Amino acid sequence: MADIMTNQVTGARTTTMDFKTYGPAVALLLLCVIGFMLNPAFLSEGNITNLLTRSAFIGIIAVGATFVITAGGIDLSVGSMAAVIAGVMIIVMNNSIDTFGTGATTVLIGCGFSILLGLGAGWINGMLTTKGKIEAFIVTLGTMGIFRSLVTYFADGGTLSLNHDVRGTYRPVYYDSILGLPFPVWVFIAVSVAGWILLNRTTFGRYCTAIGSNEAVAKYSAIKVDRIKTWTYVLQGLCVAMATIIYVPRLGSASSSTGVLWELEAIAAVIIGGTVLKGGYGRIGGTIIGALILTTIGNILNFTDVISNYLNGTMQGLIIIVAVLLQRSDWSRRASPKN
Amino acid sequence: MQETISNDVSVLAAERVSKSFGNVPVLFSVSFDICAGEVHALIGENGAGKSTLMKILSGFLETTSGAIRLDGQEISLPPDGQAEALGIVLIHQELNLAEQMTVAENIYLGRELTQHGFINSSEMARRASAMFAEFGLDISPSARISDLSIAQKQMVEIVKAISRNARVLIMDEPTAVLTEAETELFFKQVRKLKAGGTAIVFVSHKLHEVKEIADRVTILRDGQWITTKSVEEFTLDSMAQMMVGRELSDFYPPMNEADVDAEIVLETRNLNTKNLKDISFRLRKGEVLGFAGLIGSGRTELFEAICSLEERQGGAVQVSGKQADFRSPAEARDAGIVYLTKDRKAKGLLMEQGMRPNMTLFALPKFTRRFMLDRAAEQTALERGIRRFDIRARNPNCRTRELSGGNQQKLLLAKIMEAEPRIVIIDEPTRGIDVGTKQQIYHFIAALAAEGMSVVVISSEMPEIIGICHRVLVMRSGRITGELTGDAINENEIVRFAAGLKEERAHG
The missing domain is CATH 3.40.50.300 (P-loop containing nucleotide triphosphate hydrolases)
Structure with missing residues (x-):
């Protein structure tokens, strides 16, 4: 009978798949229309580039989070990780001035440290989850606290500031444009494309999906489950490091309030984009749109007096809940006709 | 006993029941009845409509046309298992027990015994253990479900059903995962229930078990009612033939002599x-x-x-x-050297994914070219596997869980063979x-x-x-x-x- 029923099931599925695929994009489009109606300046070139640049941090981190979540994990430590990486980067660069001056070398050393720290922090999260056999939620809740307190400690409770001259050298990484697009947007695009290929066109991506769908099946399919899972956290760390590299020149400082709640925004972007929180189904394209949606909401609230800017979190929260509600009704409808 | 069956004595009956999902019919005017103190076996190939009929009899599905009678009265059964209140219990193939709770807690789930507003655990344990003793089962009421064997879980399900005063017990392949010894034990309980007047619907692919335990047998094929007869009128072969609708010659393939050298x-x-x-x-x-x-x-x-x-x-x-x-x-x-698991649902296949990713998952490194997945090669592999192992799906893009058990098993076999072991x-x-x-x-x-x-x-x-x-x-x-x-x-x-x-x- 399952065979006979396939037709009907597929019929329902085509429409829901379409909704699933295009839903977030439609929502973003709708937001843009609303933004434009409230204030035509919303669609000005300046605002659009601003919006894209601001989306880049969360977007890049969220691309990494898509892999972790697709493989059935979760990483709560990304916000604190960004903060501690930013802090250490600034300390390293400030201390390199005596040896290497205030030029590009110092900045590159800082960036190199950032990448190493990101990879290392991700590796620790991954190993504790796989070899340590601790729930990812617990592991990253722990490292979240550790990273946050470390940056507070490094900054001695205050703010770590980058040397003024180095800041001058580093500044273009956030503020300059190539071909009309700011540099962070280019990084965002590059990370997105690489992420999309990795998830959809390589064995690694397929293995992430398989592990998130059913770890036992993955194990019995000769997949090195622990190794792949660890790699997702390392990849997440790398993404955090890259986001930090383009974030530091924006303010040139780091403090205990750097990157607060980024983990939630990143996870929200992933979920809004249609990736399933329990794993097994991931969409990079959706994640990117999710990140854009989150930034757009904040941006629109800045543009209008209808809703207080302080309600930004409320709007984001509502969007997340609605997105998941839509996702769930969709899943249960697909799951119910079972013989 | 069979001769006296009529609507007067049947506890639960389906009369000319049809069911369609959307515009796809899956049951065609099927009649089925079950009497007190009787084991009525329902057999048929995968996809014959057994599950649908069982779900209709227990209220999980509504009929498209036809009537359900309880004690002779036409009735519309309440949905989602609420028919349990009427004494009709369906025991699913995938057992529905809360794994992390104890046996006694599971038996009384949803109708806990209370005293002054607090749960009375000792009384629940006492009554549960009395029930187990009555059935001659050695299961501790304080054991966690996750620590029990599958056979024991099955027994807990049955005791749970009995404790809810089930008059009609509908069991979907209860012996599929039991050993022969466990099956014997299980049948002993079934006979006790039968003697106590419970009406039992028994679904199984194991025909010798049907022969052993059933009083009457109903055969379905492709959603059609084929026959209902007393079990004595069947042989194992005639049951198999009527299920399949053709001669089953050469059931086992001819065996090549093994080369001892x-x-x-x-x-x-x-x-x-x-x-x-x-x-x-x-x-x-x-x-x-x-x-x-x-x-x-x-x-x-x-x-x-x-x-x-x-x-x-x-x-x-x-x-x-x-x-x-x-x-x-x-x-x-x-x-x-490759191992093909016995647990295709939990360890063998990704049920929520399509056939293609399943087909190539085991031998995936073979399907890469310059670090990228070769989707054309994957598609070829899927088509080859479908042909070689005769996997039948209405739609090649359907999810694996929509395939019948037999086709899932063939897909699993095809998946493993992709590694060319x-x-x-x-x-x-x-x-x-x-x-x-x-x-x-x-x-x-x-x-x-x-x-x-x-x-x-x-x-x-x-x-x-x-x-x-x-x-x-x-x-x-x-x-x-x-x-x-x-x-x-x-x-x-x-x-x-x-x-x-x-x-x-x-x-x-």
């Missing part, structure tokens, strides 16, 4: 694991080697240990004369699949062996072990206790080795 492709010497003691055996090229024994005798563990799915503690394994200490299942796969270990090759597909799988296995592949078949079904294996090793409590070849392979001998009535020291 063929090279040895797999050999273990004194292999040990947590539960295995000194396992030594040899497998030859082109051989179909059966592993018989009770569930829990260590057959699965043995081969999982060889393929590095399970930890090994000493001993030697050689594949084609070379030391084979695989550190991962991937290494075993690359050395040409030389040695394939198939654990319970035909669990929970219909007669027609069973026959196909036996022919596939014979064909693989004829091509020079070595096949290990782990099975708890005696007839298939006897029907397809050149040689049989019997295991008991983590040891190989006997070896049978040729005409010596018979049920009697296997049971004696498996039950420990007989044991030989030298084997291999």
Whole structure:
């Protein structure tokens, strides 16, 4: 009978798949229309580039989070990780001035440290989850606290500031444009494309999906489950490091309030984009749109007096809940006709 | 007793029930009734409409047309299992127990006994243990469900149903995962219930069990009612034939003589694991080697240990004369030895994914070109697998869970074969699949062996072990206790080795 029923099931599925695929994009489009109606300046070139640049941090981190979540994990430590990486980067660069001056070398050393720290922090999260056999939620809740307190400690409770001259050298990484697009947007695009290929066109991506769908099946399919899972956290760390590299020149400082709640925004972007929180189904394209949606909401609230800017979190929260509600009704409808 | 059946005595009856999903009809005017103190078996191939009929009888599905009568009165059953209040209980194939709660908590789930507003655990435990005692079951009410064997869980489900005063008990393949001994125990309980006046609907693919336990048998085929007769009027063959609708000749494929001088492709010497003691055996090229024994005798563990799915503690394994200490299942796969799990839903296939990603998952490195997945090659593999193993899906893009059990098993077989192994270990090759597909799988296995592949078949079904294996090793409590070849392979001998009535020291 399952065979006979396939037709009907597929019929329902085509429409829901379409909704699933295009839903977030439609929502973003709708937001843009609303933004434009409230204030035509919303669609000005300046605002659009601003919006894209601001989306880049969360977007890049969220691309990494898509892999972790697709493989059935979760990483709560990304916000604190960004903060501690930013802090250490600034300390390293400030201390390199005596040896290497205030030029590009110092900045590159800082960036190199950032990448190493990101990879290392991700590796620790991954190993504790796989070899340590601790729930990812617990592991990253722990490292979240550790990273946050470390940056507070490094900054001695205050703010770590980058040397003024180095800041001058580093500044273009956030503020300059190539071909009309700011540099962070280019990084965002590059990370997105690489992420999309990795998830959809390589064995690694397929293995992430398989592990998130059913770890036992993955194990019995000769997949090195622990190794792949660890790699997702390392990849997440790398993404955090890259986001930090383009974030530091924006303010040139780091403090205990750097990157607060980024983990939630990143996870929200992933979920809004249609990736399933329990794993097994991931969409990079959706994640990117999710990140854009989150930034757009904040941006629109800045543009209008209808809703207080302080309600930004409320709007984001509502969007997340609605997105998941839509996702769930969709899943249960697909799951119910079972013989 | 059967002669007196009419609507007056049937507890629950479906009259000319039809059911369509959307515009796809799956049941065509089927009538079915069940009397107090009767076991009524419902049989048919996968996809014949058994599950749909059971769900209609228990209120989980509504009919498209036709009537349901309870005690002769036409009734519309409440949905979502609320029919339990009317005494109609459906026990699903996938047991619905809360794994982390205790036996007593599960039995009283949703109607906990309370005293002054607090849960009265001791009273629940006392009553549960009284019920178990009545059935002669040795299950502690304070045990966690996750610590019980599948057979015990099944018993808990039944006791739970009885404790809710079930008058009609509908059981979907309750014996599919039970050993023969467990099945006997289970049937003892069923007979007790029957004597107590419970009406029982029993669904099974195991026809000899139907013959043993049922009073009446109803056969469905392609959603049509074929016949309802007293069990005495059937033979095993006639049941199988009416289910399939054609002659089942050559149920088992002709067996090629095994070449006793063929090279040895797999050999273990004194292999040990947590539960295995000194396992030594040899497998030859082109051989179909059966592993018989009770569930829990260590057959699965043995081969999982060889393929590095399970930890090994000493001993030697050689594949084609070379030391084979695989550190991962991937290494075993690359050395040409693959294990096909008996648990296709939990360990074998990604149920929420389509057929293509499942088909290529096991041998995925083979499907890469310049670090990218070669989707064209994947598509070719899917088409090849569908053709080779006759996988039938209405739509090649459907999700795996929408396939029937038999087609899932064929997909799993195709998936494993994508790795082009030389040695394939198939654990319970035909669990929970219909007669027609069973026959196909036996022919596939014979064909693989004829091509020079070595096949290990782990099975708890005696007839298939006897029907397809050149040689049989019997295991008991983590040891190989006997070896049978040729005409010596018979049920009697296997049971004696498996039950420990007989044991030989030298084997291999």
